[in-house]
Amino acid sequence: MRRRRQPEEPIKGDMTPMIDVTFQLLIFFMLTIKFKTLEGKLSAYLPKDVGVNTTQAEPKEKLEIKLKVIAEGTKLMPRHNQAWTGEGAFRYGPDRVVQYSVGPRTTRDIKELAKRLHELFQANPEQPVTLDALPGIVYDDVVQVLDQAINAGYRDITFIGYDVTKENKAG
């Protein structure tokens, strides 16, 4: 009589080394992936009409926020409170002073800026915002201001691009 199904055969050969290697790989990938933290993003815009001939003029007056460095601050290591070694990335200490100008008013306190933006948004929620950074400003400063502007409720936030290479040659 022929059997229809072969009986299950036990696994032949030693599986232990393969399982060992597999686990090693698994542990390696699990550890490497841990470094990737969840990232967030802040949306903003660039002037739409640069280089394009648009018939539409800008009808709305924009709220301009200017950033200027008053005191550069001490450079610290990116993740510790130790002095910067002079190589690679760094972070500014709490003694960094940045001046924020919103229209005619200026402030050096980010909380005051947040309050002011909140008031202005309540008064005119439709107003677009432009962010302008003077030389010396780093990415962190801009993100903090952008964060406060978004927090106040503004969604139409525009940056102004500069051809830095040309300005350097001219100056």
Added chain:
Amino acid sequence: MKLSRTDPKTDVGIDMTPMIDVVFQLIIFFMLITDMTQKELEELVLPDAQNADPDKPDPTVVRPILNILADGKILVKRRVLYDPQHDDGYTELKSFLAQQALRMPKKPVNDDGTGPLVPDNPLLIRADQSTPFKYIQQVMYLCGLTGIQIWKIQLAAAEQNPDQKPKPQE
């Protein structure tokens, strides 16, 4: 007729097959994930922001990611497109952006559907917290050039986590 189902010498006791299957699945999963993230995202210290939207990348959407290091080096997918030490006048970055802009879906520049078509997808800028903003302004300037005209940008930030950030010393 007697059929012995198992051979007592080689029998491991438990069937290992499902476990090995699951482990292989996990390995494949982690390999794919690490490959995707490490290609595009450089190791940077992003500034903290409270209002950052969580970023869920969609591989079907064309969204170039520029990594700008603290020294102004611009990397895309591990390739250096601009290095302030070997200034090429941003030609390489310009051609990259133009090429990306070409692949993006286009929309008319004005909200009422008139005007020339401009790319409608964003560009994600990931910069280190200490990157001078002039490098980013330069990228923004390049985005506005004829043939690129990318006008939507996203600035990467870390979602605020008070445990990770060192406490400021007074």
